[in-house]
Amino acid sequence: MAIAPVKGTKDIYKDEALYHRYVSSFLRSTVELYGFKEIETPVLEHTEVFTHGTGESSDVVRKEMYTFEDKGSRSVTMRPEFTAGIVRSIVSNKWYATEDLPLKMYYHGPAFRYERPQLGRYRQFHQFGVEEIGLDSARADAEIVIMAIHSLSVLGFKNVKLKINSIGDAESRNNYKKALVEYFSSRIDEMCPDCKERLELNPLRILDCKVPADQEIAKGAPSMKDYLSEASEKRFYETLSIINDFGIEYEVDDGLVRGLDYYSEMVFEIHILSEEGKDYGAVCGGGHYGGLVKLLGGPDLPGVGYAMGVERVVSLMQDNHLLDDVKETTDVYVMPIGQDMLDDAFTLTMNVRSLGYSAETPMANMKMGAMFKKAEKRGCKIALILGEEELNSGVVQMKNLETQVQKTVALDDLEDVLNEELNPSSGCGCGCSCDGDCDCEGGECECGGKCCCSEEKN
Numbered sequence: 001m002a003i004a005p006v007k008g009t010k011d012i013y014k015d016e017a018l019y020h021r022y023v024s025s026f027l028r029s030t031v032e033l034y035g036f037k038e039i040e041t042p043v044l045e046h047t048e049v050f051t052h053g054t055g056e057s058s059d060v061v062r063k064e065m066y067t068f069e070d071k072g073s074r075s076v077t078m079r080p081e082f083t084a085g086i087v088r089s090i091v092s093n094k095w096y097a098t099e100d101l102p103l104k105m106y107y108h109g110p111a112f113r114y115e116r117p118q119l120g121r122y123r124q125f126h127q128f129g130v131e132e133i134g135l136d137s138a139r140a141d142a143e144i145v146i147m148a149i150h151s152l153s154v155l156g157f158k159n160v161k162l163k164i165n166s167i168g169d170a171e172s173r174n175n176y177k178k179a180l181v182e183y184f185s186s187r188i189d190e191m192c193p194d195c196k197e198r199l200e201l202n203p204l205r206i207l208d209c210k211v212p213a214d215q216e217i218a219k220g221a222p223s224m225k226d227y228l229s230e231a232s233e234k235r236f237y238e239t240l241s242i243i244n245d246f247g248i249e250y251e252v253d254d255g256l257v258r259g260l261d262y263y264s265e266m267v268f269e270i271h272i273l274s275e276e277g278k279d280y281g282a283v284c285g286g287g288h289y290g291g292l293v294k295l296l297g298g299p300d301l302p303g304v305g306y307a308m309g310v311e312r313v314v315s316l317m318q319d320n321h322l323l324d325d326v327k328e329t330t331d332v333y334v335m336p337i338g339q340d341m342l343d344d345a346f347t348l349t350m351n352v353r354s355l356g357y358s359a360e361t362p363m364a365n366m367k368m369g370a371m372f373k374k375a376e377k378r379g380c381k382i383a384l385i386l387g388e389e390e391l392n393s394g395v396v397q398m399k400n401l402e403t404q405v406q407k408t409v410a411l412d413d414l415e416d417v418l419n420e421e422l423n424p425s426s427g428c429g430c431g432c433s434c435d436g437d438c439d440c441e442g443g444e445c446e447c448g449g450k451c452c453c454s455e456e457k458n
């Protein structure tokens with residue numbers, strides 16, 4: 001009996017796994033430029049981490065958690081998001097006391113939500129995100145937003161839209177919630193059952209409702225900006241002005257409240273747009289949170305962070321042809337001519353691997369044509385063909401499968417020739433990928449490297 005994957009989950013293999021690795025490695029190296037360090041927390045947490053932390057009124061906690069009793073009758077939950085678990089880890093380990101503040105952490109891993117699966121929405125998906133804890137500053141909020149935009153531009157996204165809002169401090173939100181209750185109470189009978197519950201639990205969530213008729217009603221609701229305290233307003237405009245100074249365009253979206261309970265002050269989302277301006281939706285969401293550390297048993301420290309959906313980033317990069325050249329390949333296929341060459345081909349393959357290049361060879365005798373097909377399927381750039389004659393003369397036939405050029409290479413020269421064929425910039429070690437084939441006048445090269453080849457040319 002063939003067993004299907006669990007609904008809303010998917011297997012990630014080969015090129016797709018490489019895309020995930022590619023995306024996460026660029027995201028990691030970008031946030032590391034800002035001083036963030038990796039944290040890994042368990043997938044399983046005590047359910048209270050999310051009911052208290054993420055918040056009982058959020059849709060994620062009310063409807064979407066994978067919660068079960070373990071064999072010791074404890075209620076545990078597979079994380080639906082990372083922030084609450086990370087804050088739990090900071091409190092459990094007392095890092096707020098033993099580590100230098102602010103704590104600057106990044107994470108990458110799977111999250112689980114029982115949502116209705118649809119395009120770009122899974123029940124198991126991956127998030128890459130950051131948390132900065134222990135610094136209450138409009139500048140820190142701005143830096144997080146700038147870093148998120150920077151990360152997406154490093155991945156090649158040229159057209160992004162930053163939506164940003166302030167949901168104010170506790171006092172601003174309380175006043176605003178009262179105004180929302182007053183406004184929605186007279187219309188609530190026309191609204192969806194979820195909104196009826198939201199009116200009781202947290203009326204801000206009504207602004208997140210996706211039901212078109214409810215969204216229409218929400219259009220006439222009071223505006224958050226009219227309820228911001230003076231301090232929250234000042235803080236928000238300071239954040240906006242720093243973001244603006246970096247040439248980042250933004251849209252203040254008064255309806256943006258974000259779905260999780262812990263947010264306060266600045267919240268934001270980043271959408272990817274097509275060249276024509278079509279909005280593909282949010283790939284990143286985040287904001288400032290006030291009382292979360294205290295709520296989970298620690299001191300009163302603020303935090304700010306964001307989460308990016310890796311599947312959505314990967315799929316939009318594919319749509320925008322940003323991953324066309326990213327392919328899972330093997331560098332070299334070693335081809336023994338005849339059964340007797342299998343052992344020597346195996347040794348040669350191990351030697352190629354010890355030079356740092358990936359290599360494969362057949363484990364049983366194969367016809368030449370079949371080996372070339374295998375090499376092609378594996379995306380190999382180089383075939384090394386080894387027969388008795390070559391072995392006796394201390395050489396190998398090297399065929400570049402992209403250019404189809406074949407040459408005899410002495411085994412003693414194999415490392416240098418493979419470096420030239422597979423890693424051309426390693427020749428002079430200048431890090432320039434043009435290998436001197438460029439018009440720069442030395443120094444900074446158009447490829448981004450410092451080109452010593454062109455200095456030599458001068």
Ligand code: AMP
Nearest residue numbers: 120121122125282283284285307309312
């Ligand atoms: P959130 O934690 O809801 O703010 O989500 C942050 C980001 O994670 C979103 O912008 C999406 O890119 C991604 N995301 C959230 N839920 C899902 C899901 N069910 N499937 C895939 N990606 C998701």
